[in-house]
Amino acid sequence: MSASAVTSMVHVVFWLVPGLERRHQMVSVKRQMVVNDTAFDVDVGLDDTLLRVIREKIGLTGTKEACGRGECGACTVLVDGVARLSCMTLCALVTGKVTTIEGVARERPDICAAFADHGGFQCGFCTSGQIVSVAALLQESLPGDPAAAEHVVRDRLSGNICRCTGYGGIVASVLALAGGDR
Amino acid sequence: MTGTLGRHVRPIDWQQRTSGAARYTADLFIAESLTVRVVRSPHAYAAVRSIDTAKAATMPGVHAIITIADFPPGARYIHEGARDRPPLAEGMVRYVGQEIAAVAAETAEQAAAAADAVVVSYDRKRGPLTIAAAQGAWSAALHKRTNGKNISKSLHRSWGEPLQGSSDGVSVDGRFVFSRQTHASMEPNSIIAQWDAEQGCLHLWVSTQAPIFVRDEVAQILGLAKEQVVCHEVFVGGGFGSKSRISEHEVIAAALALKVKRPVRLVLDRNEEFETTKSRHAFHMELALHADASGHMRAITGRFQVDNGAYDHSGMSVTSAGMKGLGLIYRPRSIRLDAQLIDTATLPGGQFRGYGTTQVTFALESLMDELAGRLERDPIDLRLQNANRDGEETLIGARPRTVRLADCLIAARDAIGWDKLRNTRPAGHGVGIASGVHLSGSYAERDDANRSDAAIDMLTNGKVRLRFGGADTGTGQRTMLAQIVAGELGLALDDVDVMTMDTALTPFDLGAWSSRGTHYSGHAARLVAKTATKKLESLAQGRVLPIGDLVALSNEAVDGMLTVEASFVETAVQRPDPKTGLGNVSASYNFAAHAAHVKVDTRTGKVELIDYVAVHDVGTPLNPAAVHGQIVGGAAMGIGAALGEDLVFEQGKLVTTGYTYYALPRAADIPSIRSFIVNCADPLGPYGAKGVGELGINPPPPAIANAVADAIGVRIRELPITPDKIVTALARKEGRNRHFNIWRRPDRWWIAFVRWAYPLGLFRLLHAWRTHQPSRSVPPEIEELAAPASLDEALSSLDRGAVPMGGGTDLLLRRSQMLSTATRLVSLAGIADLSQIAIAEDGAVTIGSAVSLSRLCAPSATHPAVAAAAQSIASHQIRNMATIAGNLLQANRCWFYRNGFECYQRVGAKAPCYAILGDHRFYHAAIDGHRCQAVTPSDMATALTALDATIHIRGRHGTRTLPIRALYTGPGQTVLQDGEVIAAITLPAAARTRVGAFRKLNLWHGDFAIGSVAITCRIDEAGCWHDPRIVCGALAPVPWRAVETEKALAGRKVTAALLRAALDEELNAKAHPLARNAWKLDALAGLCEQAVEEINEKVGR
Structure with missing residues (x-):
């Protein structure tokens, strides 16, 4: 199925109309979601966040819920390549292609390896979100000057809280990936 | 060392932890699972008269509700032996958030709805909420105590020579406060429990550092044999001490699993995680150092008051550990300490990385600098003179074999560039040093604390598996153990697997706490690997064969697996004498020196960390990358405690319940923390290694406090060192005062009267008789969600109570905070017409209301001041989602209003404003505060007001255009009517000719403003300012323009000093700050000065 066909199928306007299925007293609609280049048919409740659908209905548990309200970045995913917080995104409104950590790890194993080489993770619970954010960041070019590059990296990753590493290893991973010489 | 030991290797679980494949507890979805929701006390101190579960029990999806009646009579946690805490409230509740009942239902929503429907009847009492209140003559006694009212325990320690009066010495003393810090582990406490009736076995998957403690507590409370409770291996997302004992939720999940005979899952939400995770104990410390004239330390004396919270957990051992820490860094001849553990009706304290030594190190190392000052000595020289040394028995009975503190101090001095910085530092810069000590696993007051076992399974395929009973919460312990086994057996690291946590399948270990992992599990792994080697050698009989072949030869192998076990017992340690505390409680002790270079913005009070060096004596690092990770991570956490982290309570209820407010x-x-390891090999450590997990957190608070004192000449003795403390201290030092002359301002008399009456009883009256919000922990379901393609379509659907939504980052949050009950949402984010930025021929810029903040971050997109404001907001992800109109229209961010306080703004007139007497230092108004003290939080509003933006509003009945200053009517409140939306924002053509600057002060990168400033003007060729706009955000209920100052500056060449003089006059004439936020006026004035300098720099003046 082509991407445009998928987009047109999922680009719909939802109304409360008779005939919509009420399940567990929740209004839900049948949707097709494209996650990591795979199409999934899912029942999406209007209350369902993208995070909940990814984890509980599609079964990809790499995306984590740490705060559930947009504070920490652990649930970061890409929608059409743009980093978003899946815990604050109503799934029914998502029309783009979703990429989760599972997809990023497949496409950019070098980011995962860099995290392993540079102490970019410890407990790993924030790591999915960190790596997804890094994947988005690396689509852009960083300044050549290492100090300026570090400044940009730290600013861009400030939406991803890490309580273990003190960020040094994460920043080092990104600078190494970007070719920065530290 | 053998194999990969001492070398950096990738963590053995790196692929799982970086690809999303690692399964943490909440990632396990067991079929037929029910979800648990806990009913918690909203009161700090109350008698529970009755709990009525009848209605809740009949609600859809509900399978069971438990209360204390479901537990055996007298069920209590063991913890430190006090046995004062029941698994669910029994008779009394003693803090907000205490567990009263728990519901298991089919879905999370059903469980929450049923939990809301449990009716608990309370007899509210006034509980002691602070240390001071607990000691008041009229305060209630929280528990029956034998040491005195609200004194859980007292501890006196006296080590060394008796104190001698001496006149030739020098003494320094001070009163220090280490506030409450919380772990904020990224993974919330999570439990899955399943009862296997056939086997009579309770299976638990728990996010824990110490499965054995979980097993023991669950078994004893539920009356099961220990063997009937089995913890299984899961990935654990951080602990930092919080998970080194039971979290008090495992028992609840287990009891429900037993009752419903189905698997249950209990995953705390972030509110609960903050509200119920036992925090670091707050220490109030009076400490004194006594030295002779040559700088030799004679004595340390002190008195500590420790906030125990509502129940005894580890308060006494934390206090005791802290006291011992004072006897390890230096060589005093005498130590005399007294401590009281004080009961308060607040969240109990618990285990936290550093365990008491963090708190006392702050006081000790701050005083060391004061002592150096009094003696006119270099702080590092004084520390070197007194530093503990190898081979000496300390006053507390510790016998460290290796002490490399002096090496750490010297290395830190060199790395930070101490001498140069001390001699030639620019204004506002400062450098500070601090030492620290920790141990490698304390011989805690329990049996077998000096023991760790391990087992190795060798398979015919040549692979081996180490089994060990602790838990790796992210420290890299599994990798280190695999390195040891691989090294000893001559295997590749890939051939070694490590199994942890499973209390049925792994041998005895007490878990990951007290920095014991390296020493105890390292020795156990080494021992069992050597046992395996011997076994293999006996099988080989001189032949050289692969391990798999040797296993095949063994007649002891079972199903192709040969197993050896070993038990390591550390004989070099002693249990401390209960009377004196004396004893060598650890096999080795690790030392550190940290140096901090800070820059203090004396105008705003912001401390910027320029450089940070951490030098540690950890013995021989077995996996250097992991060791550096522990050091840097610990230091970052210590920096957090130094500069921002603080649990704020009001009426016993936590105010800072989330990352936004913490x-x-x-x-x-923070900068890249530079970590160094000094050469050392401890004779008692495994391969020379010592513990490392905790120490990194200890030196940062005093190192930074010392650097700040060095920079500004004022010492801050109460953590965290937030901008308010610095600005206030500097104003006091410089003798600056503001006078507001409210008596000459009749428009403020009523407010002044109400504020005066608040502490005299008005607050208590309103608090007691306030309107209550219906109990509700999940918002009503969304019934309708529209994503129209055009604005007209959107407007037609905005009827019958439907609300417009931009990026949803505030509306969805407000729904979860029970501040919005909207069930019909109309998303505007997908409307193409609203997502344009259009530039008219005359230069006017029209920004569609659905333009994301990310697009506004480019300075060329609209105006540099708008870009600067956009860049300062929240995070990259939020900026991608949030729209400009959503930012302008967000509700106020008062931390009382947002976090569940039934305040005036939330429930109406018959309720108090909690900010008036509560903590209002950062996020509340200092000008024009009225009934509600909140401010409009939008930074966009600040910037756009300074550019004379106009707002285009569309409704079903027409269109109107307003200047932005007419948009706001109160904190986060606007003139928008139901059914109206902002369609666009226009920057007039004249805005393009304005030079502008935006400045913001906040507590963390992306936080809401404590204060923000946007200044714009036109500057003529002579350098004179025309038509200036000076707008302050977060200072008043609405964006506040300094109109008098604008007038005073018009037509003049403006300097920072000129602006400051005019602005101070206007602020003094108009401000009406609360008791503790007048400092914001100084900080805002400082931001204005900086903005002027930025503008002048831009135009080259």
């Missing part, structure tokens, strides 16, 4: 460091808040 200022822990984000990536941009």
Whole structure:
């Protein structure tokens, strides 16, 4: 199925109309979601966040819920390549292609390896979100000057809280990936 | 060392932890699972008269509700032996958030709805909420105690020579406060429990550092044999001490699993995680150092008051550990300490990385600098003179074999560039040093604390598996153990697997706490690997064969697996004498020196960390990358405690219940911490290694406090060192005062009267008789969600109570905070017409209301001041989602209003404003505060007001255009009517000719403003300012323009000093600050000065 066909199928306007299925007293609609280049048919409740659908209905548990309200970045995913917080995104409104950590790890194993080489993770619970954010960041070019590059990296990753590493290893991973010489 | 030991290797689980494949507890979805929701006390101190579960029990999806009646009579946690805490409230509740009942239902929503429907009847009492209140003559006694009212325990320690009066010495003393810090582990406490009736076995998957403690507590409370409770291996997402004992939720999940005979899952939400995770104990410390004239330390004396919270957990051992820490860094001849553990009706304290030594190190190391000052000595020289040394028995009975503190101090001095910085530092810069000590696993007051076992299974395929009973919460312990086994057996690291946590399948270990992992599990792994080697050698009989072949030869192998076990017992340690505390409680002790270079913005009070060096004596590092990770991670956490982290309570209820309000460091808040390891090999450590997990957190608070004192000449003795403390201290030092002359301002008399009456009883009256919000922990379901393609379509659907939504980052949050009950949402984010930025021929810029903040971050997109404001907001992800109109229209961010306080703004007139007497230092108004003290939080509003933006509003009945200053009517409140939306924002053509600057002060990178400033003007060729706009955000209920100052500056060449003089006059004439936020006026004036300088720099003047 082509991407445009998928987009047109999922680009719909939802109304409360008779005939919509009420399940567990929740209004839900049948949707097709494209996650990591795979199409999934899912029942999406209007209350369902993208995070909940990814984890509980599609079964990809790499995306984590740490705060559930947009504070920490652990649930970061890409929608059409743009980093978003899946815990604050109503799934029914998502029309783009979703990429989760599972997809990023497949496409950019070098980011995962860099995290392993540079102490970019410890407990790993924030790591999915960190790596997804890094994947988005690396689509852009960083300044050549290492100090300026570090400044940009730290600013861009400030939406991803890490309580273990003190960020040094994460920043080092990104600078190494970007070719920065530290 | 053998194999990969001492070398950096990738963590053995790196692929799982970086690809999303690692399964943490909440990632396990067991079929037929029910979800648990806990009913918690909203009161700090109350008698529970009755609990009525009848209605809740009949609600859809509900399978069971438990209360204390479901537990055996007298069920209590063991913890430190006090046995004062029941698994669910029994008779009394003693803190907000205490567990009263728990519901298991089919879905999370059903469980929450049923939990809301449990009716608990309370007899509210006034509980002691602070240390001071607990000691008041009229305060209630929280528990029956034998040491005195609200004194859980007292501890007196006296080590060394008796104190001698001497006149030739020098003494320094001070009163220090280490506030409450919380772990904020990224993974919330999570439990899955399943009862296997056939086997009579309770299976638990728990996010824990110490499965054995979980097993023991669950078994004893539920009356099961220990063997009937089995913890299974899961990935664990951080602990930092919080998970080294039971979290008090495992028992609840287990009891429900037993009752419903189905698997249950209990995953705390972030509110609960903050509200119920036992925090670091707050220490109030009076400490004194006594030295002779040559700088030799004679004595340390002190008195500590420790906030125990509502129940005894580890308060006494934390206090005791802290006291011992004072006897390890230096060589005093005498130590005399007294401590009281004080009961308060607040969240109990618990285990936290550093365990008491963090708190006392702050006081000790701050005083060391004061002592150096009094003696006119270099702080590092004084420390070197007194530093503990190898081979000496300390006053507390510790016998460290290796002490490399002096090496650490010297290395830190060199790395930070101490001498140069001390001699030639620019204004506002400062450098500070601090030492620290920790141990490698304390011989805690329990049996077998000096023992760790391990087992190795060798398979015919040549692979081996180490089994060990602790838990790796992210420290890299599994990798280190695999390195040891691989090294000893001559295997590749890939051939070694490590199984942890499973209490049925792994041998005895007490878990990951007290920095014991390296020493105890390292020795156990070494021992069992050597046992395996011997076994293999006996099988080989001189032949050289692969391990798999040797296993095949063994007649002891079972199903192709040969197993050996070993038990390591550390004989070099002693249990401390209960009377004196004396004893060598650890096999080795690790030392550190940290140096901090800070820059203090004396105008705003913001402390910027320029450079940070951490030098540690950890013995021989077995996996250097992991060791550096522990050091840097610990230091970052210590920096958080130094500069921002603080649990704030009001009426016993936690105010800072989330990452937004808890200022822990984000990536941009700290520099790259430079970590170094000094040469050392401890004879008692495994391969020379010592523990490392905790120490990194201890030196940062005093190192930074010392650097700040060095920079500004004022010492801050109460953590965290937030901008308010610095600005206030500097104003006091410089003798600056503001006078507001409210008596000459009749328009403020009523407010002044109400504020005066609040502490005299008005607050208590309103608090007691306030309107209550219906109990509700999940918002009503969304019934309708429209994503129209045009604005007209959107407007037609905005009827019958439907609300417009931009990026949803505030509306969805407000729904979860029970501040919005909207069930019909109309998303405007997908409307193409609203997502344009259009530039008219005359230069006017029209920004569609659905333009994301990200697009506004480019300075060329609209105006540099708008870009600067956009860049300062929240995070990259939020900026991608949030729209400009959503930012303008967000509700106020008062931390009382947002976090569940039934305040005036939330429930109406018959309720108090909690900010008036509560903590209002940062996010509340200092000008024009009325019934509600909140401010409009939008930074966009600040910037756009300074550019004379106009707002285009569309409704079903027409269109109107307003200047932005007419948009706001109160804190986060606007003139928008139901059914109206902002369609666009226009920057007039004249805005393009304005030079502008935006400045913001906040607690962490991306936080809401404590204060923000936007200044714009036109500057003529002579350098004179025309038509200036000076707008302050977060200072008043609405964006506040300094109109008098604008008038005073018009037509003049403006300097920072000129602006400051005019602005101070206007602020003094108009401000009406609360008791503790007048400092914001100084900080805002400082931001204005900086903005003027930025503008002048831009135009080259």
